[in-house]
Amino acid sequence: MAALEAKDVPGKGRGAVAAHPIRGGETVLAEQPLLLWPQHSTAAAFCSHCLRAFNSLTATPNSLLAACNINGLSDEQQSALQLLFRCCSLRAAAAAGDTAAAARLAGIAALAAPPPLPPQDGEGEAAAAASVSSPTSLRELHGRLSHALAAVNASPAAALSLEEVTELLRRDAVNGYGIMAPSAPDGERRIRGTGLYSQASLINHECLPSVARFDRFDAPPAPGAPPGVNTAVEFRAMHDIPAGEEVCQSYFPLPWSMRERQERCREDYAFCCTCPRCQEEATWSESEWETDDDAGMADAAAAGGQDGGAAGTAAGHDGGACSHGEHGGAQQAEQAVDAGYINIFLLKYVCPRSGCYGTLAPAAPGADVLECNMCGGRRSEAEFLAELEAAD
Numbered sequence: 001m002a003a004l005e006a007k008d009v010p011g012k013g014r015g016a017v018a019a020h021p022i023r024g025g026e027t028v029l030a031e032q033p034l035l036l037w038p039q040h041s042t043a044a045a046f047c048s049h050c051l052r053a054f055n056s057l058t059a060t061p062n063s064l065l066a067a068c069n070i071n072g073l074s075d076e077q078q079s080a081l082q083l084l085f086r087c088c089s090l091r092a093a094a095a096a097g098d099t100a101a102a103a104r105l106a107g108i109a110a111l112a113a114p115p116p117l118p119p120q121d122g123e124g125e126a127a128a129a130a131s132v133s134s135p136t137s138l139r140e141l142h143g144r145l146s147h148a149l150a151a152v153n154a155s156p157a158a159a160l161s162l163e164e165v166t167e168l169l170r171r172d173a174v175n176g177y178g179i180m181a182p183s184a185p186d187g188e189r190r191i192r193g194t195g196l197y198s199q200a201s202l203i204n205h206e207c208l209p210s211v212a213r214f215d216r217f218d219a220p221p222a223p224g225a226p227p228g229v230n231t232a233v234e235f236r237a238m239h240d241i242p243a244g245e246e247v248c249q250s251y252f253p254l255p256w257s258m259r260e261r262q263e264r265c266r267e268d269y270a271f272c273c274t275c276p277r278c279q280e281e282a283t284w285s286e287s288e289w290e291t292d293d294d295a296g297m298a299d300a301a302a303a304g305g306q307d308g309g310a311a312g313t314a315a316g317h318d319g320g321a322c323s324h325g326e327h328g329g330a331q332q333a334e335q336a337v338d339a340g341y342i343n344i345f346l347l348k349y350v351c352p353r354s355g356c357y358g359t360l361a362p363a364a365p366g367a368d369v370l371e372c373n374m375c376g377g378r379r380s381e382a383e384f385l386a387e388l389e390a391a392d
């Protein structure tokens with residue numbers, strides 16, 4: 001990643017750091033997936049049109065799915081099987097000498113895994129048991145996968161042990177990028193599939209991010225381009241970023257309240273967010289945490305978030321409040337922000353279209369027009385300033 005360098009970041013594991021001064025609007029990373037799979041509930045609508053990167057592999061996953069008993073499985077579990085089927089295909093291909101498949105498997109193995117689950121209290125235990133990564137669910141998925149592999153006489157090299165299934169789903173939980181479908185006419189937002197990306201997975205979370213994720217899954221391929229060309233994710237700088245600064249994205253929509261953000265970081269990504277925005281908002285009263293749009297955010301929340309949201313969850317951790325500075329979150333070397341800065345940041349970078357919750361970034365390096373990564377809407381700097389004046 002020419003604009004980014006992988007570095008260890010205290011308290012966060014690895015992270016991506018600006019290798020040189022980056023201009024707002026610059027694409028800092030554009031990357032094809034290691035693996036892409038459809039969300040079961042929307043696969044009929046999107047699989048062939050948008051997730052076509054797996055044309056070369058569809059025969060095995062599809063025949064496995066047809067051979068698999070999916071009765072009684074949740075949408076999340078069925079999607080997990082889609083991931084597992086694809087990994088089996090990659091393993092069989094790698095064993096047959098396909099070096100690209102072997103490289104993809106190595107890329108998946110190199111993704112960060114969340115720390116092991118802490119002991120659960122009663123409520124946490126119930127939440128964890130319902131999750132795709134609970135021991136019961138993992139055994140169920142492994143059993144059904146093994147039956148399906150046997151039913152299609154798959155090569156023994158394709159088989160996954162229970163431990164391997166567990167590790168793959170743990171990695172998916174914190175690294176899987178939920179690829180959003182266009183909003184339905186009623187505004188409902190759904191995930192069309194999930195992607196694992198090698199370098200994009202190094203980008204850590206902040207609640208005031210410096211890059212936004214864009215994709216073009218629905219754009220027609222350029223004439224003569226190979227299939228799969230539109231399965232890349234692109235990260236665009238929202239503003240100028242100095243060399244050496246860590247580049248961060250938000251793993252969910254920016255307007256979420258402090259409580260929602262903390263819960264999502266803890267429960268899905270297994271860390272306590274201590275970013276400057278959380279530090280500042282931790283000093284606010286409870287009522288100030290809530291956004292005007294809290295009710296309307298339910299759709300986006302149900303859809304697994306918009307900016308890099310994991311399709312699955314790492315399973316319920318303690319479920320309690322995160323005390324800043326106590327839970328081993330990132331060490332804060334970053335500059336403090338105040339309420340005024342947070343408000344202007346949100347006004348500037350949250351898409352103004354009602355119900356969208358997308359993030360804006362300059363349309364091109366240095367452009368004074370910002371583009372939404374969800375709806376594609378645009379707003380010029382002049383329009384933003386006029387809106388700001390009107391709001392005052």
Ligand SMILES: C[S@@+](CC[C@H](N)C(=O)[O-])C[C@H]1O[C@@H](n2cnc3c(N)ncnc32)[C@H](O)[C@@H]1O
Pocket residue numbers: 011012013014015111112114174175200201202203204205206268269270271272273274275329330
């Ligand atoms: C997609 S990975 C990001 C890259 C990861 N840090 C690594 O070492 O490969 C997501 C994981 O990174 C860590 N992480 C991301 N943002 C963080 C933050 N703001 N503070 C602490 N840990 C963070 C969490 O462990 C999270 O589950």
